[in-house]
Amino acid sequence: MFVLCFLVTAVLSKHIDHRNLFTQRVCCKRQSHFVYIGQDISGNPVSVDVGMCRSHCGGASRPSHETVQQDYSKHSSMLEFLRSKKMRTRGPLAPESSEALNQLPSCGMNQVCEPTGMRVDRVLLLEGPREVEVIEECHCEIKLSHCIRVPALRTYYSETPYETVIDVGGCSKAKGSPEGFSCVPTKFDPVLVDTPNKVDLIQTVAACELKESCYRVPYVEYYYETVHHAYGVKEERLKEIDVGRCLGGCTTGNRCLLRSPSDPEICHLWTERQSSSCTPQSYESHSFVNQHGQIRTVLSITSCLCQK
Known part of the structure; x- marks a missing residue:
């Protein structure tokens, strides 16, 4: 009887750990992640804390930016630094790495941080202004099995009257998608935002579909068309043509050569990007008479493919 009660208590405690709201809110949280974005107008390097969401409780602490810089300064080159780092992490896992591997995800099996x-x-840089997206907070989100549009709030001109x-x-990052397919935006809506100097146009995602990595999206253009009716009646009207656009990336393979043993999401060394462009594969022509009585032909994209 004692053994049965012990087993039931263990199962219940394990069940509660996965759904502990306090654990989820504490462990799924924002952590600092600095990214170098260029030089400012005085020529000094600029790094921005864009943040990252961590989905594990506890675990090994990441080395600070200053610690990495000091460790790197002891070596003559980046290659030597990476070699020494790889030698230190070769062999049995360090105690803190083993501890990190034993940590359970704070968001459960069907959620993601x-x-x-x-x-x-x-940010005003030497080559001009640049927009940087910064993570402010994190939370546990349910993994969706279907490809749908999901909300994504962005704050523009923070801490200003605008x-x-x-x-x-x-x-959504639809799980169980066929290989080579992704849930990607296929329709966009513009939103106007007032600024001190002008009105900015922000493109927002209106609809998503499951598409291949290189895909076609609608892109409508308008033209003036002249139509001649019977008895010499001439009519001028707008002609709408969906000329299309090719979107998506064609990069294949994993570009990371050396990952952190304590955190696989961190890549220390990247290979050169092997990519190809997403270009039109087929098209069709639309001919009409313009305002000046001339025949105008417009080509519209019907499909796209990855072209090296």
Whole structure:
């Protein structure tokens, strides 16, 4: 009887751990992640803490930016630094790495730790202004099995009189998708945002579909068309043509050569990008008479493919 009670208690405690709301909120949280974005107008390097969402409780702590810089300065080159780092991590796992592997995800099996709030910062660099997306908060989000549009809030012109929050939208990371297919945006809606100098146009995702990595999206253009009716009646009207656009990336393979033993999401060394462009594969022509009585031909994209 004692053994049965012990087993039931163990199972219940394990069941509760996966659904502990306090654990989810504490462990799925934002952590600092600095990214170098260029030089400012004075020539000094600029790094921005864009943040990252971590989905594990506890585990090995990541080395700080200053610690990495000091460790790297002891070596004559980046190659020597990476070689020494690989030699130190070769062999049995370190105790803190083993501890990290034993940690359970804070969001459970059917959830993922994702950003719940982001802002867009504008940084003035030597080559001009640049927009950087910064993670503000994280939360546990249910993994979706279907390809749908999901909300994605972005704050523009934060801490200014023009601060605006817009749902720019995104596409769900549909699990169980066929190989080579992804849930990608296929329709966009523009939103106007007031700024001190002008009006900015923000593109938001309106719809998503399961597509191959290189895909076609609608893109409508309008033209003036002249139509001659019976008895010499001439009519001028708008002609709508979906000329299409090719979107998506064609990069294949894993570009990471050396990952962190304590955190597989961190890549220390990348190979050169082997990519090809997503270009039109087939098209069709649309002919009409313009305002000046001339025949105008417009080509529209009907399909796209990856072209090296």
